[in-house]
Amino acid sequence: MPVPRRLTVLLAAVLLLGGLSVWAVVHAAARAESRSLPRAGEPAAGPGAVTLAAGHERRMLFRTMAWGPHRDEVVSVPADDPGAPRVSAGVRCLRFHASSGTGACLQAVHGSLGDTYRAVVLDARLRERRAFPLAGIPTRTRVSPSGRMAAWTVFVSGDSYAGTNFSTRTSILDTRTWSLQDNLETYRVVKDGRPYHAADVNLWGVTFADDGHFWVTLATGGRTWLARGDVAARTLTTVRRNVECPSLSPDGTRVAFKKRVPGLPEDAPWRLYVLDLRTMRETPVAERRSVDDQAVWLDARTLGYALPGDFGADVWTAPADGSGAPRRLLTAALAPVVVE
Amino acid sequence: MYLADSRGAPAAVEHRGRRWAAVPGTVLALGAVSLITDVSAEMVTAVLPLYLVSGLGLSPLGFGVLDGVYNGVGALVRLAGGHLADGGGGRHKAVAVAGYGLSALCKPLLLVAHTLPVIGAVLALDRTGKGLRTAPRDALISLATPPERRGRAFGVHRAMDTTGALCGPVLAFLVLGVAAEGYDAVFTVSSCVAALGVVVLVLFVPGRPARADANVSAAADVNANINAAGTAVHTTAHTAARADANVSAGAGIDADVNANINAAGTADARGSAASSTPxxxxxxxxxxxxxxxxxxxxxxxxxxxxxxxxxxxxxxxxxxxxxxxxxxxxxxxxxxxxxxxxxxxxxxxxxxxxxxxxxxxxxxxxxxxxxxxxxxxxxxxxxxxxxxxxxxxxxxxxxxxxxxxxxxxxxxxxxxxxxxxxxxxxxxxxxxxxxxxxxxxxxxxxxxxxxxxxxxxxxxxxxxxxxxxxxxxxxxxxxxxxxxxxxxx
CATH class of the missing domain: 1.20.1250.20 (MFS general substrate transporter like domains)
Structure with missing residues (x-):
C-alpha cells in the first residue's frame, strides 16, 4: 500500500476509534451527571445534624448509595424506622464504622492522576480529628467497642502486566496515643501451634474484642483462618480454618463470618455462618445467597450485611441463630452500624 | 569510509547526523505499536482493582492464585508463537498481528465480564496474546536492524513500550475524572486504543522487513548520499551492501552466526523452507x-x-x-x-x-x-x-x-x-x-x-x-x- 493511502487509512481509524472513545466518555460523564440528581422512588436524603454521641435515640448510620447530591455520604435514620428520610452531615465515606463516639471513615480523595485514599478518625459530631494516608482501595474498617482503637484494611494491587496480584494491608490505630501499627503482617504468627512466616500472608477484616484484642482473617497458601490478635504482644494465633471477615457479637461470645462452602459456584462461593466461640459450633444463617461482606451485629440477635442491589448495594438482615428469613432493611446502602 | 554504516539504511542516515534516525522505521513502528498497546493494557490494569472492589463490589483476594498457571501457559504460548512465526519462511508479522489482535479483542470483553472467573479468563486470553506476539515482534526488530545497532533498537523499543505503560494509568484516571465510575468508558477507550495499535501494526510494519525494507530504504539513502556527498565511493558501498543483504539472507552479516550455523550443521540451520519441526x-x-x-x-x-x-x-x-x-x-x-x-x-x-x-x-x-x-x-x-x-x-x-x-x-x-x-x-x-x-x-x-x-x-x-x-x-x-x-x- 502506498504511503499516502496508509496515512489515509490511519487517519480514518484514528477518527473512528477516537470518535467512539469520545462518545463513550461523554456518555459515561452524562450518566455520572444524572446520578448527582435525586430521582423519584429512591430513598430521600437531606442535610442535617448527625451525631455519634450517646443519649439520643437508637439510630442506624450507613453510606447511602442512592443517586442524588448525597450519594456516598454517611447518613442517619432512626433504627426502628429505617425507611425514614436520610439525614446527612455531608461526610463522604467508602467504608464507615463507629462506636462510643468515635467514627472511622475510609474515603477517596479525587486527584488529577487518579484517586488516593485516606482513613479519617471522626469525633462524635463527625468532624475530622486526624487523617492517615492509605496504600490502596478501602475494603473494611472497624472501631473497638470503647471507641479507642480503629482498624482498617485496604487492597493493594501489583503492577505486573494485566496485574492480578492483589494483597491486603491491615492497620490498627490507637486514637488516644495516635500510634499507628501500619502493617499487621509484621505481627508474629502462630499457625496451628507453631511459629509461621510466609510472604503470602494476608490479613483482613479486624473485629475488636476490646482495646487490646481482636479477631481477624489470616490467609496464606490459598486458605483462610480465623486468628486471634494481641495488640500489645503483636501476635496472631490461628484458631479455626475457613473463616473470613469475622464480626464479633456485642457480648463477645459469637463470631459471624463468611465461609467458603464447597460445591458453590466460583463467583459466589460464600455463605454466612455464626461460630459459637465456647462450643466452636457453626450455625448457618438463613441467608441462602453468597455474602461478600463483613457482617455487623445490629443487636445481640440480629445480623446486617450488604448484598448487590440496583444502586450498588442494599443492606439485608437475618437472625444470627439461623432461624427466620432474610429481609431487606435498607435500599441503596452499605456499611451499616447501629449507634445508641 | 563507513563500512558498517553502509550495510543498511539506518546507519547511513545516522552519519548525516541524526542519531534517532539510526533506528529503522520498522523499529519505530513496532515501538509505536507497543506504546499504544501498553497504554491500552495499563489502562485496564490501573483501574481493575478499583473496578472489582468499587464497581462490581467483589473481593479480589485469591485472584492471583492462578497467576502461576497463567505464567506457565504464557511461556508455552511464547514458544508456539516463535515456532509459528519462523515457519513457512517467516510469518512474523502475521503471528504478531494475531497476538496483538487477540489482546485487543479481550478489551471489549471486559465490558460484559462481571464475575471474577470470567474476568480471570479474559485476562488469561489477553496474556496468551502477549505470549504469542513477543517473539515474532522481537524477531521483526532484529530483522529490520543491522546487527551492530540492535542494542539501541531494542532499547528504543523498550523505552517506547515503558512510556506507554506509564501513560496508560494517567489516561485511565483522566477518563474516570471526567466520568465518575465510568469503568465501561475506560474499557471502551482501552479497546479503541488497542485496535489502533493493531491498525498501526498492519499498516506500518512491513511483512518482510529484513530485505525488502533494507533494500528500499538503502536505495533511497544511496540517492541521498549521492546528493549529500556526491562521491561514488558511497554509492559503491551501498550497492555492495544491498547485494550482500540479498545474497546472504542476513546470516553472513555476523561472522559468529556462520560459525554457529557450521557448528549446528549448515543444512539444519539454514533450512528455512522445511523449518516446522520441533x-x-x-x-x-x-x-x-x-x-x-x-x-x-x-x-x-x-x-x-x-x-x-x-x-x-x-x-x-x-x-x-x-x-x-x-x-x-x-x-x-x-x-x-x-x-x-x-x-x-x-x-x-x-x-x-x-x-x-x-x-x-x-x-x-x-x-x-x-x-x-x-x-x-x-x-x-x-x-x-x-x-x-x-x-x-x-x-x-x-x-x-x-x-x-x-x-x-x-x-x-x-x-x-x-x-x-x-x-x-x-x-x-x-x-x-x-x-x-x-x-x-x-x-x-x-x-x-x-x-x-x-x-x-x-x-x-x-x-x-x-x-x-x-x-x-x-x-x-x-x-x-x-x-x-x-x-x-
Missing amino acids: LRVTALLRMPGVRRLAACAVLLGLTTVSDSFVYLLLQRRFEVPAQWFPLLPLGTAAAFLLLAVPAGVVADRIGRRRLFLLGHLALLGAYGLVLAAPGGPLPAVVAVLVLHGAFYAATDGVLAAAVTGLVPEAMRARGLALVGTGQALARFACSIAFGAAWTAWGDGPALAVAAAGLAISTPAAIAALRPSAGPSGDPSAGSSASPSRQRAT
Whole structure:
C-alpha cells in the first residue's frame, strides 16, 4: 500500500476509534451527571445534624448509595424506622464504622492522576480529628467497642502486566496515643501451634474484642483462618480454618463470618455462618445467597450485611441463630452500624 | 569510509547526523505499536482493582492464585508463537498481528465480564496474546536492524513500550475524572486504543522487513548520499551492501552466526523452507553460543526475585510511607524508561552480553542495599528502584539483542522464544523457591540466599560468556568490535 493511502487509512481509524472513545466518555460523564440528581422512588436524603454521641435515640448510620447530591455520604435514620428520610452531615465515606463516639471513615480523595485514599478518625459530631494516608482501595474498617482503637484494611494491587496480584494491608490505630501499627503482617504468627512466616500472608477484616484484642482473617497458601490478635504482644494465633471477615457479637461470645462452602459456584462461593466461640459450633444463617461482606451485629440477635442491589448495594438482615428469613432493611446502602 | 554504516539504511542516515534516525522505521513502528498497546493494557490494569472492589463490589483476594498457571501457559504460548512465526519462511508479522489482535479483542470483553472467573479468563486470553506476539515482534526488530545497532533498537523499543505503560494509568484516571465510575468508558477507550495499535501494526510494519525494507530504504539513502556527498565511493558501498543483504539472507552479516550455523550443521540451520519441526529447538541448542547464552539466562533467572517480592521487601524492610507503596513500581519503570536507550547504545559498544552481566550486578547491588539498610532512609529506597530499573534496562532488550546476534534469521523468533521462555520459567521457579524460603526462614534470609545465588551465578555466567570461551568466539564482541573498527577507518 502506498504511503499516502496508509496515512489515509490511519487517519480514518484514528477518527473512528477516537470518535467512539469520545462518545463513550461523554456518555459515561452524562450518566455520572444524572446520578448527582435525586430521582423519584429512591430513598430521600437531606442535610442535617448527625451525631455519634450517646443519649439520643437508637439510630442506624450507613453510606447511602442512592443517586442524588448525597450519594456516598454517611447518613442517619432512626433504627426502628429505617425507611425514614436520610439525614446527612455531608461526610463522604467508602467504608464507615463507629462506636462510643468515635467514627472511622475510609474515603477517596479525587486527584488529577487518579484517586488516593485516606482513613479519617471522626469525633462524635463527625468532624475530622486526624487523617492517615492509605496504600490502596478501602475494603473494611472497624472501631473497638470503647471507641479507642480503629482498624482498617485496604487492597493493594501489583503492577505486573494485566496485574492480578492483589494483597491486603491491615492497620490498627490507637486514637488516644495516635500510634499507628501500619502493617499487621509484621505481627508474629502462630499457625496451628507453631511459629509461621510466609510472604503470602494476608490479613483482613479486624473485629475488636476490646482495646487490646481482636479477631481477624489470616490467609496464606490459598486458605483462610480465623486468628486471634494481641495488640500489645503483636501476635496472631490461628484458631479455626475457613473463616473470613469475622464480626464479633456485642457480648463477645459469637463470631459471624463468611465461609467458603464447597460445591458453590466460583463467583459466589460464600455463605454466612455464626461460630459459637465456647462450643466452636457453626450455625448457618438463613441467608441462602453468597455474602461478600463483613457482617455487623445490629443487636445481640440480629445480623446486617450488604448484598448487590440496583444502586450498588442494599443492606439485608437475618437472625444470627439461623432461624427466620432474610429481609431487606435498607435500599441503596452499605456499611451499616447501629449507634445508641 | 563507513563500512558498517553502509550495510543498511539506518546507519547511513545516522552519519548525516541524526542519531534517532539510526533506528529503522520498522523499529519505530513496532515501538509505536507497543506504546499504544501498553497504554491500552495499563489502562485496564490501573483501574481493575478499583473496578472489582468499587464497581462490581467483589473481593479480589485469591485472584492471583492462578497467576502461576497463567505464567506457565504464557511461556508455552511464547514458544508456539516463535515456532509459528519462523515457519513457512517467516510469518512474523502475521503471528504478531494475531497476538496483538487477540489482546485487543479481550478489551471489549471486559465490558460484559462481571464475575471474577470470567474476568480471570479474559485476562488469561489477553496474556496468551502477549505470549504469542513477543517473539515474532522481537524477531521483526532484529530483522529490520543491522546487527551492530540492535542494542539501541531494542532499547528504543523498550523505552517506547515503558512510556506507554506509564501513560496508560494517567489516561485511565483522566477518563474516570471526567466520568465518575465510568469503568465501561475506560474499557471502551482501552479497546479503541488497542485496535489502533493493531491498525498501526498492519499498516506500518512491513511483512518482510529484513530485505525488502533494507533494500528500499538503502536505495533511497544511496540517492541521498549521492546528493549529500556526491562521491561514488558511497554509492559503491551501498550497492555492495544491498547485494550482500540479498545474497546472504542476513546470516553472513555476523561472522559468529556462520560459525554457529557450521557448528549446528549448515543444512539444519539454514533450512528455512522445511523449518516446522520441533527438532528446531534441539538445533538451536546445538549452537554453542545459543546454548551458553540460554543457560546463563536461565541460571541468572533462577536468582532473579520477582518484582512483587522486591516491592514487598522494600515495604517491609524500609519505612516506606503507606501512600508511597503504589509508586514503587513506577520508580522502577521510570528508571527503565530513562536508561533503556543509553543501555542499548552502551551494549552496542561494549558487547551485549557484557552489559547483560553488568545489569545483574546492578540487581545484586539492589539486593545488597535491601539487605544492608533495613529501615534505611528514603534515598536508599530510591537507589534500590534506580538499580532495579537499571537492571531491566541492561538486560531486557539487551538479552533479545544478544540472542539475535547468535541465531540465524530462519530461526530468529524461535531462538528469541526459547531464551525468553527459559528465562521466564527460571524466574517463575525462583518465585516459588523464594516464597518457600521466605516461609521457612523469613524475608531477610531468603533474600540473602537469592543474593548469594546471584553473586555466584554472575561470575559463572561471566566465565561462560567470555569471548574465548568457545570455538565460535564472542558474537557480541564481534558486533561491538565492528563499529569501532569502522570508526577507526
